[in-house]
Amino acid sequence: MFPEDLKYTREHEWVRVPGSTEGSVRVGITDYAQDALGDIVFINLPEVGAELTGGAVCGELESTKSVSDLYAPISGTVVARNDDLEDHPEVVNSDPYGEGWMFELTPADPTGLDALMDAEDYGGHVEQA
Amino acid sequence: MPGLVGHPERMLRRVPVLGECAGRDRFAVMKRSPLHDRHLARGAKFAEFGGWEMPLEYAGGGVLREHAAVRAAVGVFDVSHLGKARVSGPGAAAYVDASLTNALAKIAPGQAQYTLCCDDATGGVVDDLIAYLIGPDEVFLVPNAANCAEVVRRLRAQAPAGVEVVDLHDEYAVLAVQGPRSDEVLAAVGLPVGHAYMSFVETSWQAVPLTVCRTGYTGERGYELLLPADAAGGLWDALFEAGAAYDLMPCGLGARDTLRTEMGYPLHGQDISLDVTPVQARLGWAVGWKKPAFWGRSVLVAERAAGPARRLLGLESAGRGIPRPGMPVVDAVGSPVGVVTSGTFSPTRRVGIGLALLAAEVAEGAEIAVDVRGRQEPFVVKRPPFVSASPTT
Known part of the structure; x- marks a missing residue:
């Protein structure tokens, strides 16, 4: 029920390897997360060039119901972000693993990905929630 | 996340x-x-x-x-959480008219009216509610969920002999x-x-x-x-x-x-409360000022004459900020001028809108800022509604 080709965080981000450019990874939020948040109406993403620390807050998501932080799944440098979401944040609800991607980063340490969950573990994590 | x-x-x-x-x-x-x-x-x-x-x-x-x-x-x-109460007995409508703010005598049986229950000493709003005039001896009230018991308590405490106030919430x-x-x-x-x-x-x-x-x-x-x-x-x-x-x-x-x-309708517990009077909330239209008596009359008449220190007005984002209750409002030079009481993303207008209690000197059209989690987001003060809808047409 969660895509097998992605890695996941406990904070409901997904990570796709590779991103659109050599050495980068793509980051978004899961279908479970978008459903729990409800209609997303505002997204604040990190700037290209920003140095992110894994587990630290790097942005903000606001829905009709709540405001939530966006976390960096791993440490790295932001190399791209999905600026289409500024005018169309609802795409995160309709296509969280595709057009609703959020940003891409180059990992500071490639082994940082090893700590993330696979789809099965993430599914278990969600069930406990 | x-x-x-x-x-x-x-x-x-x-x-x-x-x-x-x-x-x-x-x-x-x-x-x-x-x-x-x-x-x-x-x-x-x-x-x-x-x-x-x-x-x-x-x-x-x-x-x-x-x-x-x-x-x-x-x-x-489903708004079954709303309160329901019946005031009945000889003179029930006259009793409600002498207690709640709006002039119940202005409407006929079969009509309903938006009205306020105010605290007699402070003029603060205990609740806003709809009064359905069944007849001179019966009024049905729909208060807010959280305030039904309190409205019933206050009405019951002052009720003249023969007038009964029944809580029918459930x-x-x-x-x-x-x-x-x-x-x-x-x-x-x-x-x-x-x-x-x-x-x-x-x-x-x-x-x-x-x-x-x-x-x-x-x-x-x-x-x-x-x-x-x-x-x-x-x-x-x-x-x-x-x-x-x-x-x-x-x-x-x-x-x-x-x-x-989007309509600028106040919500009790956010925009209006015991700490806010109808004069401050620009709800004077729901007060029968010519009536000889209603709870809070003397303090509200005085406040109306002197002018309120703050007013409930609308805010519309001039950027991408979405106001939320409790966020501070500051003027062009950063001085505090009020607080957001309601706020949301307007699905119709696709912009952040809200209601705020603002110092009286803040005029419609004023450019102010809302502190949205540490960011100073630009807003313009407006008189609601934010959309052209009308319930009367």
């Missing part, structure tokens, strides 16, 4: 902005609507409203779609059918429609007594249906059976909040 409900391992900084009371005991016993099972069946997400566990939004809907359905077609809300259900196609849906289930705004018709539906009120909290043409709680399920089912042809959508209290905020 954090902070989804039920993630104890990382529940940081989630800021609920609607219908949920942070810090409230989540395991406290909440009341439930007689339609609770039907909401579950429709995949509703629930939130607490005034001590009731009520639908926030439905699967297949969501606040934005539900909001749009009411503006463009028709939606039905005895009745209330369904709000709202939107330009609401007449068609009601007609399809055999209910009377087309009566004037703020009037009501007492009828029966499948042998159940039912009141059809031309009232609402959305700004759209619509009706509120009041009926015994145990009959609500049958009416809910009939409305959906008939409403399919009119794109009737179940709507949660999330959409109700965005709809009312």
Whole structure:
């Protein structure tokens, strides 16, 4: 029920390897997360060039119901972000693993990905929630 | 991303902005609507409203779609959490008229009126409510969920001999059918429609007594249906059976909040409270100033004459900021001038809007800033409504 080709965080981000450019990874939020948040109406993403620390807050998501932080799944440098979401944040609800991607980063340490969950573990994590 | 409900391992900084009371005991016993099972069946997400566990939004809907359905077609809300009370006995209407702010004598039996229950000493708003004038000896009141018991207590304490005040909070259900196609849906289930705004018709539906009120909290043409709680399920089912042809959508209290905020309708507990008077809230139109008596009269008359120190006005974003209750408002040079009391993303206008209690010197059109979690976001002070909807047409 969660895509097998992605890695996941406990904070409901997904990570796709590779991103659109050599050495980068793509980051978004899961279908479970978008459903729990409800209609997303505002997204604040990190700037290209920003140095992110894994587990630290790097942005903000606001829905009709709540405001939530966006976390960096791993440490790295932001190399791209999905600026289409500024005018169309609802795409995160309709296509969280595709057009609703959020940003891409180059990992500071490639082994940082090893700590993330696979789809099965993430599914278990969600069930406990 | 954090902070989804039920993630104890990382529940940081989630800021609920609607219908949920942070810090409230989540395991406290909440009341439930007689339609609770039907909401579950429709995949509703629930939130607490005034001590009731009520639908926030439905699967297949969501606040934005539900909001749009009411503006463009028709939606039905379960608002059974609203309070209900009956004041009856010889002179009941005169007693209500001498207690609540609005001039009940201005309306005839069969009409309803928006009115306020104020604290006699401070003029602060105990509750805002709708009074249905049945006749000189009977008035039906619909207060807010959280305030029903207090309104009943205050009315009962002052009631003259022979006037009885009965709390009927759990005895009745209330369904709000709202939107330009609401007449068609009601007609399809055999209910009377087309009566004037703020009037009501007492009828029966499948042998159940039912009141059809031309009232609402959305700004759209619509009706509120009041009926015994145990009959609500049958009416809910009939409305959906008939409403399919009119794109009737179940709507949660999330959409109700965005709809009312677009109209600038105040919500008790946020925009108005015991700490806010009708003069400050620009609700003087709901006060019968010429009446010889109502609770809070002397203090409110004085405040009206002197001019209020603060006023409830609208805010519209000049950027991308979304205001939320409690956020500070500052003027062009950064001095505090007030606080946001309601705020949301306007689904119709696609911009952040809100209501704020602002220092009296802040005029309409003023460019101010709202502190949105540390960011100074530009806003313009406006007089609501933010949309052109009208419930009277």
